[in-house]
Amino acid sequence: MEERIHGISRRGLILNAGKIVAGAAALSAAGQLLNPASARAYKVTGKTYKYTKLDVERVGEITYENYFKRWCASSAIAGMVEELKRKVGGDWNNFPIDAYRWMHGGLAGWGALCGTMPGAGVIIGLVTGDTDTAEAMVNDLAFYYSYTELPTFTPKKIIKSKIKHKTIAGTPVCHISVGRWMTAEGVGFLTDARAERCARLAANIAMEATKMLNAWADGKYKPKHEPLYNVVANGITSQNNCRDCHGQYVPTPNETYDTLEK
Numbered sequence: 728m729e730e731r732i733h734g735i736s737r738r739g740l741i742l743n744a745g746k747i748v749a750g751a752a753a754l755s756a757a758g759q760l761l762n763p764a765s766a767r768a769y770k771v772t773g774k775t776y777k778y779t780k781l782d783v784e785r786v787g788e789i790t791y792e793n794y795f796k797r798w799c800a801s802s803a804i805a806g807m808v809e810e811l812k813r814k815v816g817g818d819w820n821n822f823p824i825d826a827y828r829w830m831h832g833g834l835a836g837w838g839a840l841c842g843t844m845p846g847a848g849v850i851i852g853l854v855t856g857d858t859d860t861a862e863a864m865v866n867d868l869a870f871y872y873s874y875t876e877l878p879t880f881t882p883k884k885i886i887k888s889k890i891k892h893k894t895i896a897g898t899p900v901c902h903i904s905v906g907r908w909m910t911a912e913g914v915g916f917l918t919d920a921r922a923e924r925c926a927r928l929a930a931n932i933a934m935e936a937t938k939m940l941n942a943w944a945d946g947k948y949k950p951k952h953e954p955l956y957n958v959v960a961n962g963i964t965s966q967n968n969c970r971d972c973h974g975q976y977v978p979t980p981n982e983t984y985d986t987l988e989k
């Protein structure tokens with residue numbers, strides 16, 4: 728691993744590769760404050776998306792309830808935006824929550840990236856108004872999604888079904904994440920139980936994103952994880968679950984780095 732990444736210069740794109748140690752998750756850029764909330768909201772053609780600290784549990788409940796009409800991406804957006812409408816108002820009142828609905832099911836049912844993270848990421852990007860901060864938060868969100876037993880959110884009132892299992896996805900990929908949970912629970916995809924699981928998972932992700940934005944609003948957000956960690960550690964855009972697909976014959980990426988070299 729260290730051999731492979733030796734000598735990469737990331738030139739402001741990514742950070743000092745010399746400090747990267749295979750297997751360690753919290754590295755050089757992690758733990759540093761990135762453009763804290765002195766920042767103003769992002770401006771989109773004259774619109775302003777101001778942030779104020781939100782009640783994390785309420786965001787979770789709203790996301791959960793919205794899932795059953797909007798699915799993952801737009802329900803995570805709704806959880807945050809409905810609270811921002813209530814507490815901030817302004818341009819949040821006209822926010823197009825359903826414009827991102829196609830992200831559901833890992834992009835219109837293609838099982839690619841779980842829609843919860845890009846959903847929450849849309850709000851993170853608008854609020855922070857700084858692409859490095861937004862990327863750091865979304866990276867932390869992907870680590871949380873991939874390596875936490877989920878869903879842990881428990882609704883006040885269950886809408887569809889009781890469920891028993893929590894699983895670790897090991898990846899932000901919808902298909903693998905939901906497939907692992909379905910195997911554990913012993914249910915099919917088009918079931919109330921599976922919908923319930925994804926609704927609770929969406930709540931967890933919207934809540935985690937809200938926690939980060941709340942910390943940022945206090946000037947206290949620090950990235951937990953190294954930006955572009957997987958690219959640098961594995962030499963390819965990836966999720967550290969190589970054997971899920973390659974079995975024991977994981978190909979070794981080409982070890983030249985034309986793009987990133989000085």
Ligand code: HEC
Binds near residue numbers: 981
């Ligand atoms: C979701 C499934 C999946 C996962 C997980 C995955 N790969 Fe792949 N990977 C593929 C497929 C499919 C190809 C294309 C192989 C082909 O068509 O020959 C590929 C291609 C590659 C290639 C280019 C082909 C080659 O032989 O050089 C490399 C390198 C690679 N993967 C490395 C990795 C590494 C390292 C990891 C873990 C960090 C990983 N992959 C995780 C599915 C996956």
